[in-house]
Amino acid sequence: MVTKANRGPSAAAENRAALVAAARDVFAEQGVDGPISAVARRAGVGQASLYRHFPTRESLAYAVFEENLDAIEALAADPTATLRDVTDLITHQIEGSAAVIAFASRDERPEMRALERRTARAITEKVDAARAEGVLAEGTSVDDLMLAIGMMSSLVLGLPAAARHPRIEQAWDLLMRGLGPS
DSSP states (O other): OOOOOOOGGGGHHHHHHHHHHHHHHHHHHHOTTSOHHHHHHHHTSOHHHHHHHOSSHHHHHHHHHHHHHHHHHHHHHOTTOOHHHHHHHHHHHHHHHHHHHHHHHTOOSHHHHHHHHHHHHHHHHHHHHHHHTTSSOTTOOHHHHHHHHHHHHHHHTTSOHHHHHHHHHHHHHHHHHHHSOO
């Protein structure tokens, strides 16, 4: 029997990244209540490693959510990116992580509110630019966009993965008619 060599602490960052990626997939397929053992198996690590990095299901779900948010912040910081680029990324994340977003959204813990504030800060400049360019109506606020994002998450939560994109595109079209210039 051949056993995999234990690389010890040097593998920690790689294992953590593999666990977050695996959790994203398992949660997308089976929901946040999917088996944690499936996450460890898909990441190619033992359950002890999983629990060392993420002692609770919630901490794992938040890690997926935070990684999504890191990508949103990076794109929003790009001066060439538009609000549409950022909302397209958010839409893609909602389609793949609807269960994680819904799980985190039902939680009133300060960590969730902090993630929501980070999202709002990340899109503020893009919302302001879109208003100035006439893409959004003058009265459209960051809070309006945050509400729309929450609505999108709720909209696709129970849908099969293949049905999410068409539904969310239809909803964005409808919302943009209301949020756009008159």
